[in-house]
Amino acid sequence: MRDNWTSSELGELVHVDPEQLSSNTATEYSFFYIDISSVDTGVINMPMHEIKYKGSPSRARKKLKNKDILMSTVRPNLKSFAHFKYEGSNNFIASTGFAVIREKVGSDIEFIYHSLFSMFVEKQIDTLVVGSNYPAINSSDVRKLEINYPPLPQQRKIAHILTTCDTVIKKTEAAIAKYQAAHSAESGHPFRKLTDTFLENFFVLKLKHFIHFFSNFFAL
Numbered sequence: 770m771r772d773n774w775t776s777s778e779l780g781e782l783v784h785v786d787p788e789q790l791s792s793n794t795a796t797e798y799s800f801f802y803i804d805i806s807s808v809d810t811g812v813i814n815m816p817m818h819e820i821k822y823k824g825s826p827s828r829a830r831k832k833l834k835n836k837d838i839l840m841s842t843v844r845p846n847l848k849s850f851a852h853f854k855y856e857g858s859n860n861f862i863a864s865t866g867f868a869v870i871r872e873k874v875g876s877d878i879e880f881i882y883h884s885l886f887s888m889f890v891e892k893q894i895d896t897l898v899v900g901s902n903y904p905a906i907n908s909s910d911v912r913k914l915e916i917n918y919p920p921l922p923q924q925r926k927i928a929h930i931l932t933t934c935d936t937v938i939k940k941t942e943a944a945i946a947k948y949q950a951a952h953s954a955e956s957g958h959p960f961r962k963l964t965d966t967f968l969e970n971f972f973v974l975k976l977k978h979f980i981h982f983f984s985n986f987f988a989l
Contacts, residue, residue, distance in 0.1 A: 774919045780912030783881055784871040788832035790862060796823035800860040804828070805849070805867070808839055811935065813851045819860070831869045833861040838870035838882050843905045845894050852882050868911040877921060879928035884916050 841849035872878035
């Protein structure tokens with residue numbers, strides 16, 4: 770492990786599933802529901818309409834707050850993990866198919882989020898997954914995941930760098946998609962094919978650099 774880095778269980782660094790709807794929740798209580806299908810790697814498809822508790826799915830139980838992390842515990846190898854950033858309404862409820870991770874004093878939640886994608890954590894998850902048709906882990910498993918981390922100021926610096934990398938990648942993807950849509954009529958032109966190949970290979974190369982850079986920070 771790197772000098773001045775420490776290892777602890779995730780449950781010591783953050784709150785996991787800190788709040789849930791109780792069985793005596795008012796039947797008319799309305800909320801926005803985020804289910805498993807709403808989350809992809811780093812992306813949450815925010816619900817457009819509220820639903821009422823009396824007609825809600827039985828899995829709609831976990832309360833969300835701004836800056837919480839949604840970590841899918843169903844098929845976790847797909848890495849459907851995302852950072853919930855919404856400063857408006859607090860009436861968002863997530864499926865029990867997620868572990869909701871909330872910041873504790875002394876840890877940087879952005880750093881924790883990026884740590885979940887590390888190979889170190891991935892290997893732990895692989896050993897915990899049970900079931901073949903519906904592979905999953907549970908919140909207790911999530912709490913026991915080992916996380917390597919430096920002092921808080923360093924956590925924040927690393928998190929800032931990795932978040933910036935994520936932003937650049939997303940903007941690059943959007944730019945490529947926009948370019949391809951604008952030139953779709955020229956899809957058969959040799960120059961167009963050459964340009965597309967260059968753009969896609971350039972993006973892949975950048976992504977590989979990012980993954981290599983990222984893995985070095987969290988390696989044992």
